[in-house]
Amino acid sequence: MAGDQDEVRHAFGDNMGWRLKGYARHRSGSPVSVREISRAQFLTIRPFFDAADNPWLVDLHEVLPAIRPIIEHVLGPLNPDEDYYVTGHPLDWDKDPVQVARDLLDVKYPLARAAFLGGSVAAGNYTANSDLDMVVIVDDLPGAFRETLRYRGWPVELFCHTIESFHDFVARDTEGRRPPLLHMCAEGFLMLDADGTGQRMRSEARVLLDAGPPPATVTELEDRRYGTTDLLEDLIGARDEDERLFVAARLLSCAGELALVMQNRWLGHGKWLLRRLRDAKEDELVDAYRALVRGEGAERFIAVVEAVLVSAGGRLDAGYRRAAPPR
Structure with missing residues (x-):
């Protein structure tokens, strides 16, 4: 327990409060119940939920019957007609991201069938520059779209779909090994589920x-x-230091993706590629690249990339041929 307390204090400092918020099931809007809970209560319930990477927000939406008596013993009775979240908030800052997302949903899409809050907020990697990534399912959209806006001080990325367009995009993204919609729905917070669509x-x-x-x-x-x-080969032959850095950056992405493909893992862009590599225990590739950037030479990075290529069948140059795509 002391370790958990240290982790929470390290992430947020001592000026932290916690609230238990209950939302009416099957509709969006403001919470119907809010009460403050103590740090001790929060740290007691946290181990029962998948919150290892998210120390400041716990989704009680899926409280298993076996642990419900324990949770209610700590927090008090939970209304079966409400979905509960525990949210952490700096005591001098009142921009609760779940509440902001719910309010935006209520204003723009009151007839939505389902909505998820994903991205860095759901992952627990919240910073002052984080945005709210929201997947919204609406029946009468003329077409799927992505929209960026600001709402109550938060940058927001909206991914709006019908259920049909959602499945079409998921199929395409799955084939390309980068399914952001799947990650947001599987790992994010289900904010609205009007008819069971969200749970499905x-x-x-x-x-x-x-x-x-x-x-x-x-x-x-x-x-x-x-x-x-x-x-x-470009990296090995590079003599200009700046060229070496640019080639190495591109090579990190290509070799990293190849390593993930060989493990049949999902891919990602930017920071998400790094997170996928860490999940796949491909730390050596990242460490070797970091050493190159620090000016410690390219030899280690070259050796690690060579090992990735060997795992995939080795280098390929002479004999490779592809027909030009049709115009």
Whole structure:
């Protein structure tokens, strides 16, 4: 327990409060009940939930019957007609992201069937520059769209779909090994579930994520091996320090993706590629790249990339051929 307390204090300092908020099921809007809870209460219930990477917000939406008496013993009775969240908040700052997202949903999409809050807020990697990533399912949209806006001081990324367009995008993104919608639905917070659509989407998303991406084809592996080999040779031959840095940055992405493909893992862009590599225990690739950037030489990074290529069948250059795509 002391370790948990240290972690929470480290993440937020001592000026932290906690609230238990209850929302009416099957509709959006403001919480119907709010009460302050103590740090001790929060730290007591936290181990029962998947909050290892999210020390400041706990979703009580899926309290299992076996642990409900324990949770109610700590927090008091929970109304079965309400969905509960415990949110942490600096005592001098009142921009609760779940509440802001719910209010925005109520204003813009009061007839939505389902809505999820994902991204860095759900992952617990919240910073002053974080935004609210929201997936919203609405029946009468003329077409799926993505919109960026600001609401009550928060930058917001809206991903608006019908249920049909959602499934179309998921199928396309799954084939490309980068399914952000699946991650937001499987790992985010279900803010609204008017008719059971949200729970079905969450369950289906978790099944699809657990199953992993489709196996790589021979063509895909050859393309990735060729691209990685080409960049590796550029790095080995680079004499200009700035060129070396630029080539290495691109090579990190290509070799990292190849390593993930060989483990049949999901891919990601930018920070999400880093997180996927860490999940796959590919730390050596990142560590070797960091050493190169620090000016400690490229030899270690080259060796790690070579090992990734060997795991995929080795370098590929002479003999590689692809027909030009049709115009």
